[in-house]
Amino acid sequence: MHGGFDMNYDYLIVGAGLFGATFAHQMALTGKKCLVIDRRHHVGGNVYTEKTADIHVHKYGAHIFHTNNRAVWDFINQFTEFNHYINSPIANYKGEIYNLPFNMNTFNKMWGVVTPAQAQEIIEQQRAEITDGQPQNLEQQALCLVGRDIYEKLIKGYTEKQWGMSCSELPASIIKRLPVRFIYDNNYFSDRFQGIPIDGYTSIIGKMLAHCDVKLSTDYSELYSSFAPYTIYTGAIDEYYNYCYGELEYRSLRFETEIMDTSNYQGNAVVNYCEREIPYTRIIEHKHFAFGTQPLTVITREYPQPWEKGSEAYYPINNEKNNALYQRYQALAARNQKVIFAGRLGSYQYYDMDKTIANALCLASSLKN
Template identity: 60%
Template sequence: MKRYDYLIVGCGLFGAVVAYELSRNGKVCIAIDKRNHVGGNVYTECVNDIIVHKYGAHIFHTNNEHVWDYVNSFAEFNRYTNSPLANYKGKLYNLPFNMNTFYQMWGVTTPKEARMKIESQKTEATMNTPQNLEEQAISLVGKDIYKTLIKGYTEKQWGKKAVELPAFIIRRLPVRFTFDNNYFDDRYQGIPIGGYTPIIEKMLQKSDIVLDTDYFSDKKFWNSLADTVIYTGEIDRYFDYCYGVLGYRSLHFKTSILKNQSNFQGNAVVNYTDADTPYTRIIEHKHFEFGQQADTVITKEYPIAFQTGIDPYYPINDDKNNMLYKRYLQLAQQQENVYFGGRLAEYKYYNMDQVIECALKITQNYLSFN
């Protein structure tokens, strides 16, 4: 095989941006991925004329105008606004927590009434400094909303009792005293018409691509093909778990085509917040692009325990895992001609705009000395 300037391990959003920037600056790149498609978790596919987000809902949102302009150079984005609903035992509530939610919960109609209700429930809890997620949530929204819309959902998602989870997980919980159902505060928001896969394909079109191939099946061989390696996979796996396995939560997706049913739930995303429902949410994909097809496609998301060999999704950034990551980071910084970037390599939950921003920065640094 020919010689390359860069080997990029992972054809997700981070790897694709890096490949595009390097290629357009004259570098010769090869990208490899263990999956049989490009795109990583933002991969979308067409099912019955409906664009399906195979690995969960991905709504692009950002306040970074440069990143917004950048991603719009690859595709046209629609005006989709994320306004999810919560279903608790058959009753619906608006998200994020706002005046609509408070009216549905308590019948209050003014911000003053809502604040008084929350404050009364916080006072009843008589807590000073929240020590865990449960205490933190109650200190923000009171007992009723916590028990109805947070507790069951969160415990399913993380596989632990709320009192066993750190407070920081929910510290930035959005609470609004306006009738605004827009989940994100970001200035720019939307979904690419036709899905994310065409964007990734455009980014990778000047790179050689090898799919359905595990980098670790012959790491020495793949490294020999290029002068420099950009690694976007799990950082602990790169070092053969020498210090131990980093903790994640994972997901199982169950997708169904509903024939001759044009509208299943009337919204793209509905969260199921009770403890008894095994899945955390149902996605109805056609609503991301305002579809009018005769059929519909839905996906149920089931949180599952992570183990080596399945895809990791959410890093468990508690003190134990963060300390373990720092040890791997020290090893990574000692590598010659190997650079680590992206959600898995940095053991950090990134939004898509943050992935692009980091990829652009890291590539600019490479280009400055290569």
């Protein structure tokens, strides 16, 4: 695998996703020479977009950029212009449509209430069934937040599909930050900056990597460590160590994308399907991220899947068992001065895009000296 490569790289960066590309860009600005590899056939990782029927399709699920971090917002705006898209998903429960996040529009549809006091009174009444102090699982946490009606219709089935487990088996922490608002506001995020890049995410990554060498369809195991004195590894930390302590657990997704012979399939970019009997969790209609007027439309159904070796790892299952296992791998990593584990898989954490960029900028800054 040495053929065709300059061996004098400063950094080998494993993964051409948002973390790897941000880090590589920052180091290239300081004159460092970076080789970026990815086992996929494209750059961008999970933010990869490609055009189908003249529509930017989010190939690995919806990615809506949002942040309160002005430095991150200014950084990403070097590479693109963002539109004014606001994430306002809706939920479909057996043909009933509810606004998300949970707000006065949701409560009005659910109970016919029109004032915050009326909504709070109903939630307080339903919350009374939890009498054992602190919620011990996701089900109890949901009941405390929004009561039985909303839990049964809009949380239970969706969440159990997503995680493949009963809500009573899932940790309360998963939904502790679930937005609940007693105002008529369908904006899911409360961040100051929000939007979708008008040229798609792949264009951003390409610009970031303009001054780096990139090798796609290449697995780290195919390379020799002598390519560079330092490696930034954004793959799975347990895979790097050949699963010597066992496998960390994830949830995966299967995407089913279809071109539809209509200009408007569902009237919204994101529609959640909340009943347990429907196998997919949501349908994305990509053109609505960009206010598209194309004659056709493209939809993607998302089916949660158990993770197994060889499938994509999307959501770390951060329960006690897995977090303890990760700590063992982290202890191994701490003894390796030549490899830095980073990103979502390297850190065994789910990060939003802005946090991923912020982490990469921080790491690059710490290594510039």
